[in-house]
Amino acid sequence: MQLLNRNELRERIVISGLKATQQRIVVYEALVQQHGHHPTAEEVYQLLKPANPSISLGTVYKTLDSFVETNLIRRVLSEESGKRYDANTMAHSHIYCSNTKEIIDYEDAELEQLLTDFFRKRNMENFEIKSFAVQLTGNKKEPGKQIRISQVPK
Amino acid sequence: MQLLNRNELRERIVISGLKATQQRIVVYEALVQQHGHHPTAEEVYQLLKPANPSISLGTVYKTLDSFVETNLIRRVLSEESGKRYDANTMAHSHIYCSNTKEIIDYEDAELEQLLTDFFRKRNMENFEIKSFAVQLTGNKKEPGKQIRISQVPK
DNA sequence: TCTCAAATAAGAATTTTTCTTATCTGGATA
DNA sequence: TATCCAGATAAGAAAAATTCTTATTTGAGA
Structure with missing residues (x-):
């Protein structure tokens, strides 16, 4: 910048x-x-x-x-301050709803595979990758209801 | 589980x-x-x-x-506790080094594109995605030196 | 069972974040 | 340009989150 x-x-x-x-x-x-x-x-x-x-x-x-x-800046995702814990150590992603402040598990084997393959092809110099995580930030449209993410039948 | x-x-x-x-x-x-x-x-x-x-x-x-x-559990990545801020609102990922506690910017246009395409194909019910982020967790091998991630010439 | 390094309870101390209130200021309006 | 006022700020109190200290207890190996 x-x-x-x-x-x-x-x-x-x-x-x-x-x-x-x-x-x-x-x-x-x-x-x-x-x-x-x-x-x-x-x-x-x-x-x-x-x-x-x-x-x-x-x-x-x-x-x-x-x-x-106002979206002029962002908060950086961090585990450093580390308020929340998860016993599920399998690779999985999280959905964060800005409205309800919920953090919802999002397991998507296809996504994990896509990223695993991607990083396998990257050459990392001076870094040993232990894990990766994806976080989707957004809003539930109807706070009471569940979120469902599925593949579009193409 | x-x-x-x-x-x-x-x-x-x-x-x-x-x-x-x-x-x-x-x-x-x-x-x-x-x-x-x-x-x-x-x-x-x-x-x-x-x-x-x-x-x-x-x-x-x-x-x-x-x-x-001991890796029995994980901390959940969170912006909620929100300690750290970033004026760069362009889509970009972060690398977190467990040793040095550094959060390092990682801009990878190919990765962003891959994920943008991926999520475009997903059907989100009751969720409006505003942004996504990838975080790589791992360790620098040599703390003093820079990390470099590049494409493997195939 | 005995022993002791490691773990715990209790609560003090510290750090981080939010809140309260009196004061001040940017910018809209005259 | 001077006036006005909703919204912003300084200061510090308060609350919340986290870490630290120390005396006591406990798990597990001898």
Whole structure:
């Protein structure tokens, strides 16, 4: 990602649907500059504090949340913080519903096979792959009902 | 997953390399019974407390961590807990190194295309897919050096 | 059964995140 | 440009999540 100047940053924030306040601009700027680094809210706060001594950690949290809501930025999938556990160690994927916050198992042998084959053909230098996972993010249309994913009969 | 009796649970714990204590057995049992539910440590604790009033939350945390370490269970990838943020909203995957805890961007147009095509052919009932992500988990062989993933010239 | 390294309970401490409230500000409007 | 106000922020309290400490207990090998 190319570096963006303040006006470009401002514009993106506005386009996403938020007021371009000073705090939001510097938070977004920090995140763009940290491209590839996936900082935490705390880390963003520490980055900003020297040049913005009056910014508060609460604002950083709130700002990042707003950005995620307007799809200006994303949360990175992580097992690091590791809140949720699963006894099923077989390869399987997960569906995440943004509305209900549910994480639903999604077993799709064809998908696993496709990816296994794909990664078998990739040459990994300095990395030993132990597992892979796919996560689908989206929304249930009817929260009460089940999700069903099937092959389209072609 | 089929239900397991206490002896089967005990055996799996031992095979994974841990002493089969009473607490570990009931924690593992709870997790197996919650198949598909991905409970948090707190939730496991609440499930166990009625029948095991003396178990402590700290033990549940520690036990789950041990299980993850021996690969008896997994942590579920999650953006819910959402510690880390990324300004790059283009479709891209992440590589997670268990050793260094790094999350490294992995852009692979071919992989994205493969999955886009795949999901286009799937019929989703009651789910509107907004995005998907792949995460590779594994280890850097040489922590200092970069990872490089390339196509095998066939 | 005895022994002891390892595991646990209890709760303190720390860290992370959210909430509350008084104050401030971006930008719409006059 | 000055005024206004809904929405944003700072500060810090509060809550929630996680880790740590220490005395006690326990599983399993001798």
